[in-house]
Amino acid sequence: MKFDPITIKDKTGVEILLRNAQLADAKDLISYLDKTAEETPYTLREPGEVKLSIEEEEKIIQQKNDSKTELMLVAYDGEKHVGNCTLMALGKGSKLQHRCSVAIALYKEYWRRGIGKTMMTTVIDLAKRIGYEQMELDVICENKKAIALYESLGFEKCGSIPHCLKFKDGTYADSYMMVRKL
Numbered sequence: 001m002k003f004d005p006i007t008i009k010d011k012t013g014v015e016i017l018l019r020n021a022q023l024a025d026a027k028d029l030i031s032y033l034d035k036t037a038e039e040t041p042y043t044l045r046e047p048g049e050v051k052l053s054i055e056e057e058e059k060i061i062q063q064k065n066d067s068k069t070e071l072m073l074v075a076y077d078g079e080k081h082v083g084n085c086t087l088m089a090l091g092k093g094s095k096l097q098h099r100c101s102v103a104i105a106l107y108k109e110y111w112r113r114g115i116g117k118t119m120m121t122t123v124i125d126l127a128k129r130i131g132y133e134q135m136e137l138d139v140i141c142e143n144k145k146a147i148a149l150y151e152s153l154g155f156e157k158c159g160s161i162p163h164c165l166k167f168k169d170g171t172y173a174d175s176y177m178m179v180r181k182l
């Protein structure tokens, strides 16, 4: 969907632009999936697993931009990609139209600068305006800082999935499901 760009200041005083993903971001967005997977074990992919072509990524960006109910919100520090916060519909049928989900990851360099909270707040406000009634997410139980962020924004744990992720070394991680009424 269309999002009117905004500029925010992070906690260090740096100006960060929040805007729609654009086709020209495709290369950045592919390497972001890979690099954030190296920086944290809490994303859905192992490093090196992302096999998307530029054309496939462009298609995803276009789909999100054409959608009336989904948004890929990206943050940029000048030319540098900072991270993404994506609003997703949970289904197309009328029985699911009240539910959305959200996913967020920033490059490590930008953690703890208030950007994640601002992006989440922006997406929550937008989801409310679109008419969603609840926002949902999954978070790995050990990801304490993300859980602290979500709880500070009104998300509540509502269940858990044992062995949600299985890592290359054969170990597992459980996740919490969290929900926030809008």
Ligand SMILES: CC(C)(COP(=O)(O)OP(=O)(O)OC[C@H]1O[C@@H](n2cnc3c(N)ncnc32)[C@H](O)[C@@H]1OP(=O)(O)O)[C@@H](O)C(=O)NCCC(=O)NCCS
Pocket (backbone or CB within 6 Å): 040, 042, 043, 083, 104, 105, 106, 107, 110, 111, 112, 113, 114, 115, 116, 117, 118, 138, 139, 140, 143, 144, 145, 146, 148, 149, 150, 152
């Ligand atoms: C989780 C993530 C999105 C948070 O974004 P961020 O910009 O670093 O967070 P903010 O600076 O906006 O902090 C917001 C709140 O989150 C919590 N938080 C963030 N980092 C924290 C840390 N290291 N320890 C404890 N709480 C933390 C705090 O409640 C904080 O509020 P406060 O600054 O008023 O104390 C970011 O760290 C990230 O991209 N991590 C890697 C990917 C990931 O785990 N994504 C979530 C998958 S479910």
